[in-house]
Amino acid sequence: MTDHPDSAAAEGWRGGQHSPWDAVLFDPARAEGTFLLGLAAARLGRSEAAMRWFRRTVRLQPGWMDGWAALADAGRRAGRWREAAAANAALLVLAPAHGAALANLAMLERGAGNPRAAVRRFIRALALDSGQAGTWNNLGNALRDLGATAQAAAAWRRALALDPGQADALGNLGGALRDQDRYAEARVLLRRALALAPQHAALHGVLAYALSGEGRLEEAERACRRALALTPALADPLCTLGLVKQRQGGGDALRWFDRAVAATPGHPLARFNRGLAELESGALADGWSNYACRFAAGRAGRERRFAIPEWRGEPLAGKRLFIWREQGVGDEFLFASCYADAIRQADHVVIECEPRLLPLFARSFPKAIVRAEQPLRGRALVEMVDCDVHVPAGSLARYLRGRLGDFPPRSSWLIPDPARVLERRQQLDGIGGDLRVGIAWRSQLMTMERQWAYLPLDDWGPVLGVPGVTFVNLQYDDCEAEIQRAEARFGVPIYELERLDRKNDFEGTAALTANLDLVIAPANSVAELAGALGVPVWRFGARDWTHLGSGVRPWYPSMRVFHPHAGEPLSAALGRIAADLRRAAVLARRAGAEAPGPRLPARPARRDHPQAPSLRRH
Template structure:
């Protein structure tokens, strides 16, 4: 939320030659008269007429600061940002210590996408007067634009120390907590702000987003509607309302996204959210076009700029294509399903991947040049690569997956190291029953908003209670205590391989996963890796855009999806998985009984067990 400082001339001032205002009121040929006529027009709501009079005053007396202040303020109020910025700049050339002009010009520079210039102006304003709470609030806004979130929060806290009734600073601080997924803290701050400014529509919208993040969807919807009752064309609460309706199972989310886009043409979050809804419904052409707004909407990594053009679907014959990663590892594995198609079409492809994936990708795409992603700090503002075209990984499906028929029938696109594969097979031989099942239960990025897509291991009783199954841990973070607790509660061992870092050793993880009969996991990189390797995988969770309007995830032929039905908790999906697993275990048991010869002897495997837990080792 942004403040400004009024900088129009006071009615009691005298003109540049000292004559009283009354003497020149009806003399528009003099600058003072033009200013007074402009003020009168402004009071009557005739903004354009006021601007014309103030322009005349500035032409008649270019060195009169009050004329430029009046023109700047009138243009700002009329939304003519460029002209307002020029007038404020002229005012500052005449009066460099005008703090209000510095703040107003900084606000305009922020709106024009120049936060560094805004920060410089606001530092100057604060050097003139550090007691202005509104200036500190705007300083925090500009710092936030630069990504300096800690400094921004400190500036907002200073604004509140100077003026505890600064509703905008409270709202900004609450918005920062919301962006950190600290939704409960955000709600406290935002309610304080709304107690001070109950008619502040944008604050109701920010509160709605925080409530949605807490899963308090009915309250979030009410907050959205309160914001829209105050300001029907406010795009952000329209977007939040669409998301809330969608999460509550409503069917009219698209109309709210459309209203947001109409209220703020080109609004990136509205277009992105609409794109996800379109993809989820199977409208791929429009969905991919709107999905391209993910960078501007802040829903992907930082967009990169290159000295070469972006690939927009034109023929790649004779061209060199550079592909760069943009999101998390799970998304990277999914989008990598398109790499082989690009390699087949282009003369040469250079793939930049997450460093941990480098050996796996280099083996799996031998005709491409594969290299590790460059650190962000070492990148140029405009990057130069030895290729003709570039594409982010998430933009490839727009040109290669226009319909479900464009998904090739290949069973996998990643291939583990044969030596590591044999090593893991030897480690697994001889443990447990006839069906080896890898399990994972959450994502590494566990925010309050995302927690609804996952179930703790304590809730896996129906699955872990299936007889004839050997469970192998694939959860890649610190989960030792959870495993021991589940073993003690359900009386079943969960095996882990010694000296295997599931988080950082993707070669080892791929070799282990490829040796399993089945993987059960939610929406995380474990499920994506299993699908990319062609291993049977059962993925549980809510339906999302990656289903592309189908009952499966067409990216992964080996993947089966289990969704909770309308009104069911997520645990219901695990119950259906347990029923299917019992059937699979019975089939594996019969097949094992018919197979000749005993299993080979066991190799070194660490088993966590409730009676004899051992320390976790990689």
Template sequence: MTTPTCAAEPDARLLERIDAVVARLNRARLLGAQGRLAEAAQELAALVTQHPQLAEAWRALALLLRSLRHPEAEGCLRRALQDTPADATLAAELGLLLLEAGRVAEAGAAMATALEAGAEGSILRLILGTALAGQRQHGQAADQFRGAVALAPGMAAAWAGLGSALEALDRLDAAAAALRRALRLNPQDAAVRTALGAILRTLGRDGDAELELRHALALATNQAAAYANLGALLLHRKDDAAAELSLDRALALDPALAEAQLNRGILHLTRGDLPAGWRSYGWRFAARRNAVPHDDLPLWAGEPLAGRCIVVTAEQGVGDELMFASALPDLIAMAGRVIVECDARLVSLFTRSFPQATVRPRGSPAGDAELRIPAGSLPQIVRDRLSAFPTRPSWLVPDPDRVVVWGRRLAALGPGLRVGIAWRSGLMTTERRAAYTRLDQWGPLAAVPGLRLVNLQYDDCAAELDEAERRFGVPIHRWPDLDLKDDFEGTAALTANLDLVIAPAVSSAELAGALGGPVWRFGHRDWTQLGTGVRPWYPSMRLFGPRAGESMGDVLARMAIEITRFAPA
């Protein structure tokens, strides 16, 4: 049976058209392989316009737009998935795109589709964990990394990702263990060694940390992060010259490395070089990945403020707010109008203390403010030298009526030196733990005759107080109707009636100093001393630091000896 010639001609024309379409598709792929992505996208867009049924062209266009971060990538991915709903790659890319946009629930559904479609589970979980970590969803990221290493225990990148996520969750021992697993699989990974060194430094294991960081630099001398972490370690060790050298090397490799810039600023401030220190201290927002409040307003750089309205934005913890507030009177004297934003718990206290300013909670709308200045940036302008620190004894004013009430309550305790005590921060990360004490270490002070100990520790410490009273045989006075954590007005009135406050670097000590009361602050040297043996911010504060070989418990014992000289007064 012969084939009719009239049928052969249409078949030939069809094959020609198919060949033409395939040629255009191959041309687009070649353009993409050559890096001519925009031309490849144009070719594919024209192809799907003429042949909307061509699934392979839709798939290629969708993946190309996704790689270009094109705004139409999502729509194109969804269109391609209509033709091939079981395409694991398309589903995974759509999931990542949605995750980057913060649409986590939709992203999870797309990723589930990818897994069902047969996507490699460990790789997909690694990708998803990495994306979640980029979104700072560290708990979910850790879950994905755990899933990846369960499927592929030999995947070093997944162990490294798990270590990073656990570090962000402050589970540092587990993070170090995960990073060590990654290094057993890939010992030459300098970045992972750098991360492990940073964690070991935070854990206080400086010797091990230094070994890892120097090993990382031996593997790759271009590791700016390793130099930065080594510089921070040496700064903590008080080896300022070596710290400066390491930080300078980090910044030579990466001038925009915020952590190195900040630590170099802290080094300058520690030495008393205030102009250089304050300049680099401005990197703190980037280094700590904190949002900058009211960043749509111009930043005040010290120009005249007559007739203008400036907002002082709150930052960091309450203790920092209290310290930086010492500069507010200087600003108020310079500006037409000052708006002060602070922790909501400080609003009434700041309103009374700075009556010429408008005080409102942090996070408030900018309103009619024309300029902004973060509270921690004020010293760069008004405290650029030590002589610029005024000798005023205080800058906060407690509620006079509540001061009277608390005066009566403390008088009821009987004669003796009324000493407020606190022993740790409310934010006890692993890195901060070494700077504080346990209440059971306060025995030498509790044994000093004539002291009336008053609790200023503002977290949940009732059980510790009960145990300390049994151990020491003396009362530690506290009142159930005073919330030391949230009632700063009541705490300020109580503190104003104390003869002395003994505390580490916590808001209780900062509040006492801001009120002008005597404070004995114990702890290591820090940058807020600005190269001096005191803290210039607080004229009424005295510092007690550990000597060579001393623990914080030894410092407390030394303070007990000192207070016996002070008590009779």
């Protein structure tokens, strides 16, 4: 949302400081007369006529700054960007310190797709007069275009400090908070903005998205419909209404996504959301096609440019393929299930991975060259890779998993370090009963929206109360206080290996996970790693697109999914896990009694062994 500062000189004439008839009636050929006629035409909304009079004004008096300022303003209003820019440039030749001209020219630079030049001009304008709230707001817009979100927010806050009633700055800052998933803070600012500008359709749309992120779906729907009542073909609220309908369980979400695409052809977020809905329903061909919009929609990492073409599914025989990472570690484990098929098809494959995964991936894909991802600051704008084609990791499935029958039956695709597996086995020996179960309960990225998919450890009582089970912590953030509280509350130890950095040492975590009988986790990287290692994993949470219309997650043969039924809370799924875990513990105990010899990994009967090396309980 942008402010458009008018020239101060033009405002002076509009304010009646001069009588237009004084000049026009006596000598209509004078520059003052043509200038006033231009102002009169501008007031009547006749922008082309206004420009003709202002052009005549500057021809008659080329050194008159007010004439150039009025021509620049009229050109902007008429959408004649080049002429407006030329007029502002002429004004700056006459007055290099003309703040309004600098700000106007900056807006034209931004409109022409040159945000970096716009930022420089806005900063020059503010150096001349730092009290212009509209210029601070517009500087924030240009900084946002450059991806400098923190600096943009600071500029919008400066605008609001100067003018708390700046609706555009309130809306922009609210939108930025929404993009950071700070939905509640965004809602407060956006409601303030709408109190000042209640007919601003786009602001209602931004508010709708923030409300949707908070889970306030009915309010979000009302905000969408208010926006659409003001501007029926506004794509963003159409798209948000589709999301709301999808979360409400309605069957008409696709209709709203389609309307958004029709309103703004190619609308990337609507196409991306449509793709997720299609994948979730099992419509893989269309779903993968629309999932390709994830970069333009801002739902994946930054899209990268290469000097080589992108692979589009053509035969790879005789070609060198570069696979690059694009999303989080959990997604990387999932997409890596396609790597072996790509390696078989291409003569030469280079795999880029998150640096912490380098040794694990290098061991798991020995026929490929595995490289650590280069830091963003070290990359060229157009990257050079010694390959023939490139592909983002998330696009492999489009060409290798076009239908459910294309998912191979292989149980695993990641191989832990055998030496570290043995080391972890020795550390685990001496503790526990007949069943060792690793647990994790949340993701590292805990946005308000994602909190719906997780349950705190305090809610794990039914699971932790199952007898005959040894629980091992796999949660990879600071969780010591939570574990101590759960141990005290439920009377069960939760073990964890000392000197294991579960966040950064994926080799050690993979070796530990490979020694467990079972992993129980929600949608996070712990569950994805366990599935990629072929360890039995029970994943709980709502259905998502990765189920691909099935009752399982076909990527992971060793994974079972536990979903809450319609109308149930997420804890109901955890209750069913507890019931199945109780049965599994009974079977493990019977198997142990019938075959008391060692198994892999060997487990003595005692539950707690204070001499267990490098193992501690809270």
